[in-house]
Amino acid sequence: MSKKYTEMTIKELQAERAKLAAEYVQIKSLGLDLDMSRGKPSNVQLDLTESLLRVLHDSASCKAEDGTDCRNYGQLFGLSEARELFSSLLDIPAKNIILGGNSSLNMMYDAVVRAMLFGVVGSPKPWGKLDKVKFLCPAPGYDRHFHICESLGIEMITVAMTPTGPDMDEVERLAASDESIKGIWCVPKYSNPQGITYSDETVRRFARLKCAAPDFRIFWDNAYAVHDIADEPDELLNIFELMHGTEYEDRLYYFFSTSKISFPGAGVALMAMSDANLEATKKIIEVQTIGPDKINQLRHVRYFTNAEGIHDHMKLHGRYLKPRFECVLDTLDTELAPAGIAEWTKPKGGYFISLDLADGTAKATYKLVTEAGVKITKAGATFPYGNDPRDRNLRLAPTYPPIEELKPAIHVVCTCAKLAYLNKILN
Numbered sequence: 340m341s342k343k344y345t346e347m348t349i350k351e352l353q354a355e356r357a358k359l360a361a362e363y364v365q366i367k368s369l370g371l372d373l374d375m376s377r378g379k380p381s382n383v384q385l386d387l388t389e390s391l392l393r394v395l396h397d398s399a400s401c402k403a404e405d406g407t408d409c410r411n412y413g414q415l416f417g418l419s420e421a422r423e424l425f426s427s428l429l430d431i432p433a434k435n436i437i438l439g440g441n442s443s444l445n446m447m448y449d450a451v452v453r454a455m456l457f458g459v460v461g462s463p464k465p466w467g468k469l470d471k472v473k474f475l476c477p478a479p480g481y482d483r484h485f486h487i488c489e490s491l492g493i494e495m496i497t498v499a500m501t502p503t504g505p506d507m508d509e510v511e512r513l514a515a516s517d518e519s520i521k522g523i524w525c526v527p528k529y530s531n532p533q534g535i536t537y538s539d540e541t542v543r544r545f546a547r548l549k550c551a552a553p554d555f556r557i558f559w560d561n562a563y564a565v566h567d568i569a570d571e572p573d574e575l576l577n578i579f580e581l582m583h584g585t586e587y588e589d590r591l592y593y594f595f596s597t598s599k600i601s602f603p604g605a606g607v608a609l610m611a612m613s614d615a616n617l618e619a620t621k622k623i624i625e626v627q628t629i630g631p632d633k634i635n636q637l638r639h640v641r642y643f644t645n646a647e648g649i650h651d652h653m654k655l656h657g658r659y660l661k662p663r664f665e666c667v668l669d670t671l672d673t674e675l676a677p678a679g680i681a682e683w684t685k686p687k688g689g690y691f692i693s694l695d696l697a698d699g700t701a702k703a704t705y706k707l708v709t710e711a712g713v714k715i716t717k718a719g720a721t722f723p724y725g726n727d728p729r730d731r732n733l734r735l736a737p738t739y740p741p742i743e744e745l746k747p748a749i750h751v752v753c754t755c756a757k758l759a760y761l762n763k764i765l766n
């Protein structure tokens with residue numbers, strides 16, 4: 340096929356559809372069972388940190404540097420040496436870091452719930468006592484952020500993503516104009532799903548955002564801070580440093596975890612915030628828990644030793660993920676690009692590729708793909724309320740399946756995207 344679909348005659352389009360429909364029947368007959376739906380590391384990646392499971396083996400090895408017995412209660416904000424490790428990794432003062440359990444999503448959920456129940460520093464009232472609470476949601480974005488809002492009755496306002504981050508003109512306009520807008524979700528490096536890293540200007544504009552709400556919070560979910568794949572990775576400005584010590588410092592809630600460094604579900608998560616935020620949060624957290632799992636925190640310190648140890652380890656992940664991303668991108672280039680009906684991101688890191696199809700064809704493509712035995716993230720999931728207004732975005736997650744499964748899976752996606760487009764315009 341050399342012509343774009345938009346350049347074909349009706350006859351040519353009909354012939355193309357007949358060919359693809361036959362191919363689709365043949366694909367279905369294979370009884371595939373492939374999964375490209377969630378951004379999980381593969382078993383090979385998990386095995387990279389296998390010996391982390393063995394670094395602590397007796398009571399003596401559970402003693403921290405300062406003599407703390409990590410098997411016992413204490414250190415509400417986490418093990419000091421683990422806070423130091425993440426401090427040097429993220430360039431955030433250790434005293435501003437709260438280590439939690441195994442999940443940053445859990446910490447984000449709790450942070451929103453605390454704000455609903457108690458308010459945050461600067462809140463005239465708990466958010467839950469207001470008639471309306473709204474969040475800005477750059478989209479396509481991370482579905483689980485949107486689920487937190489939806490489950491707590493927070494109204495979501497979609498803001499478009501651009502190649503340099505959220506549309507900042509719109510973010511500034513909305514944040515300044517409506518005091519019921521209390522927050523924004525940001526995945527500033529290798530965003531989920533587009534793999535976009537916010538430009539320096541975007542980060543600077545966030546650091547000085549004018550907000551109508553006195554208690555606005557930026558939920559800065561830096562989940563992919565060290566998850567580079569390309570040889571020349573993206574660089575993200577340090578927003579914590581930019582805001583620290585300014586009149587805006589309380590506005591930042593920063594999140595991170597080792598879920599995709601060590602083990603998702605058994606890593607270490609953290610939250611970083613200003614001194615005033617930390618003090619206010621402490622009063623609530625100390626009622627909720629006597630302290631986090633320091634044994635796991637110590638395991639991470641012993642295994643990685645320092646920030647460089649984490650960076651070296653992430654190079655192994657990057658080396659493993661590179662061919663997977665290339666496999667998906669090459670297949671999109673050879674199978675979908677010639678049709679001229681789609682575009683996609685080429686991330687330099689992170690866990691996802693975002694595929695924009697012709698308007699009005701994402702749901703139909705999703706249906707065809709899943710009926711052919713390939714699981715992908717549900718169409719619409721990357722938008723608030725699962726509602727992609729142009730019905731065109733699909734999230735591809737190339738990390739989990741072995742490459743032998745990735746190839747047929749992405750071939751199915753390409754075939755179905757073309758078939759869905761032809762079905763739409765010929766019907």
Ligand SMILES: Cc1ncc(COP(=O)(O)O)c(C=O)c1O
Pocket residue numbers: 378441442443444445481526531560562595596597598603604608
């Ligand atoms: C942007 C983003 N934030 C948070 C998470 C979940 O992090 P955790 O495992 O620390 O809860 C993910 C997982 O895919 C993610 O993509």
